[in-house]
Amino acid sequence: MFRPLPQWEKHWQDRTSVPGTGGFWGEALSIRSGLAIVPMVAVLAGVSAPAALAESTPPTFDFTAESGAWPVNGRSGHWVATPDDEVFFHEHGNILTLDAESNHGFDYIRVQLSDGDNLLAPGTYQAGPEGPASIEVIFGSFGCLDDYGQFTVNRIERDGGRLTALDVTFEQHCGSPTGPALTGEAHFEA
Numbered sequence: 001m002f003r004p005l006p007q008w009e010k011h012w013q014d015r016t017s018v019p020g021t022g023g024f025w026g027e028a029l030s031i032r033s034g035l036a037i038v039p040m041v042a043v044l045a046g047v048s049a050p051a052a053l054a055e056s057t058p059p060t061f062d063f064t065a066e067s068g069a070w071p072v073n074g075r076s077g078h079w080v081a082t083p084d085d086e087v088f089f090h091e092h093g094n095i096l097t098l099d100a101e102s103n104h105g106f107d108y109i110r111v112q113l114s115d116g117d118n119l120l121a122p123g124t125y126q127a128g129p130e131g132p133a134s135i136e137v138i139f140g141s142f143g144c145l146d147d148y149g150q151f152t153v154n155r156i157e158r159d160g161g162r163l164t165a166l167d168v169t170f171e172q173h174c175g176s177p178t179g180p181a182l183t184g185e186a187h188f189e190a
Contacts, residue, residue, distance in 0.1 A: 059087035061100040063184030070174040071142035144174035
């Protein structure tokens with residue numbers, strides 16, 4: 001719905017309330033100003049058309065777990081951002097969070113990746129309780145106290161602090177570096 005800007009609001013109300021003045025729109029859209037508006041609209045439409053046609057890749061999140069891999073225990077999952085499945089990747093400080101849920105939140109996984117005090121950059125990170133890199137997995141409401149593993153950031157791009165592209169793979173082991181593995185990957189491009 002159109003709402004006039006505050007500086008126009010009083011003028012708009014005053015002009016439309018005075019009988020016989022033609023109202024604000026009667027003056028604003030005179031032939032002269034109408035001729036000035038038409039080229040301006042055409043330019044704006046031309047500028048915004050490429051952006052509207054640009055394709056973005058919907059976020060995807062996949063994982064597979066061996067039997068006994070806590071907290072997932074032999075399950076696997078595949079999510080693509082749709083109205084039924086929610087896939088959301090974001091950074092807060094130096095922690096990258098990968099969230100996926102379906103079935104109205106009953107199937108939910110969160111993976112958090114960090115390189116200690118540093119922002120993540122492309123590369124491979126060894127993660128464990130002693131840090132500095134870390135990996136944490138939560139499935140439903142269950143997690144692991146001693147997460148081990150590694151993750152590889154193949155691509156990460158930001159624009160003004162906002163995540164715009166991501167390609168990451170990960171492997172997590174709960175309780176021991178040699179425990180059953182949970183592996184996964186996440187992809188996103190705005």
